[in-house]
Amino acid sequence: MSDITIYEFQPLWLTLDQVGPFQSTPYEIDFTDDKDKPCNVFLLMSENGRGKTTVLECMALLMRQLGEEQPERFGQEDLDRGRGRIQLDVLSRIFWQGRDHRIVLSLLAGNIGEETFLKVWDDADLKRYGAEEWHRSGYRQQARGRLLEVGAHDDLVQDLRHTLIDSGLMAPEGFANSTLSLPTALLFPAYRDIPSLSESEGRPIVQPEHWGYRTVQEFAAHGTNWTASLDNLLVWLKWLDNGSYENAVKTINSTVFAKSSDKFLAAEIRRVPPEAIVHSGGQTHRLDRLSSGEKNLTQLFLRIGAHSTRNTWVLVDELDVHLHVRWQHKALHLMKALVRQQPGTTVIASTHSVEILEAFPLDIREQGLIKGGWIIEEDLH
Known part of the structure; x- marks a missing residue:
């Protein structure tokens, strides 16, 4: 090796055929702007049931199998x-x-053939995006x-695959300070609550459930177990004693509580029971x-800080869920700031919010951003 x-x-195109709502004909989504540049902030829009969640889940599925030795199944019903095929x-x-x-x-x-693909790349197509070679990977x-x-x-x-597989569970160097160049996708479901933890369950200092490098991190919509909790993540970062906890506190206080003078994540962890403290x-x-x-933004930015590499896709289902209009604007602003601060990050988020769309004009250039969007609007069945 x-x-x-x-x-x-960076994502260019996604093609789905007979997967989820995409049943009638192959459906393509273009993740580039009007100059064929890959977007680093991209919004997916549609009515409910049109396939936004399917798009994000299929992207995560393909990234997952890129880092797997030999999957036994795809983990998607139609495939x-x-x-189906993607x-x-x-x-x-x-x-x-x-x-x-x-x-x-x-x-x-x-369901693809040995030499039959949903999208074939010839020399002209490659040149259009500044590429020289076409390679395929998958099952x-x-x-x-x-x-x-x-x-x-x-x-x-x-x-490439052996490098990704052999790097599995490699410990991050620090919070929001990764030097790892390997690609990863972070998939966030629409439900991003922080549930209360069981009072009776033990809370040992133990490695968090999602700790270590993977080609994709998929954060469950529900869960009250200690190892998967944000409290355990923060206790673990504090226990590492390498500045990661302090960076996590700084991140949350500068994003979630940015304009609050009397509300902030504490610099210390409660010892009994071990958990994070908000003043x-x-x-x-x-x-x-x-x-x-x-809770929504705390989930996003703690997970992003803990698991990002220099090539990260942040896949967020329903960015606006449970957010007041003012907070919807804040969420979009923070995602833009994330991309500017961490070049190599691509944010792809679905939304129903008219307010977010109005705050995301594609015809207005913004420094450090390559913006794009896609509306799934026709009947796909």
Whole structure:
């Protein structure tokens, strides 16, 4: 295996066929702007049931299998039944075998042929996006449900996959300070509550459930167990004693509580029981006593800080959920700031909010941002 370094990893196109609501004909989503540049802030819009969640989940699925040795199944009903197929085309710049390679990497899953793809890239297509080579990676459905790897004889793809697999569970260097260049996707469901923890369950100082590098981190919509909780994450960061907890406190206080002079995440952890402390109006309370909007943003920015690399996709389902109009604007503003502060980050969020759309004009340039959007509006069945 050769040394490999990834400098860019950005979505270009997603094609879905017979998956979720996308049943009638192959459906394409273009993640680039009007100059064919990959967007770093992208909004998905549609009515309920049109497929926004399916889009984000399929992107996470393809990233997950990129870092898996040999999946037994896809984990998506239509794909596992042998009907559906998906292809995500990614623009990547990779240093491999002593030189830079600017490539389109197609991530594939489902009912595809050995040389039959949903989107084929010829030399003209590659040149349009500044790429030189087309590579494929993924799994196709075989008889009796067996999955056969695509790209098994492609040396670059195999070196990339082995690098990602061998790096699994590598500990982060620090909070919001990663030097790791490997790509990752962080998938956030629409429900981003911080539930109260059980009083009877033990709370040992233990490695958090999502700790360590993965090609995708999928945060469950519900859960009250200690190891998956934000409190355990913060206790763990404090226990590491390497500045990570202090950086986490600074991040939350500068984002969630930015304009509040009397509400902030404390610099210390409560010892018995171990948990984070929020100061508010001269009193203290737990994370689960925050407002729904504060919980939403706290979940997002603690997880992003703990798990981001230099090539991160932040996939957020319903960015505006449970947020007042003012907080919707704040969430969008914070996502823009995140992309500016962490080049290499791509935010793809779904929304129903007219207010967010009005605050996201595609025809107005904003420094450091490449904006895009997509409306799923036709009948897909």
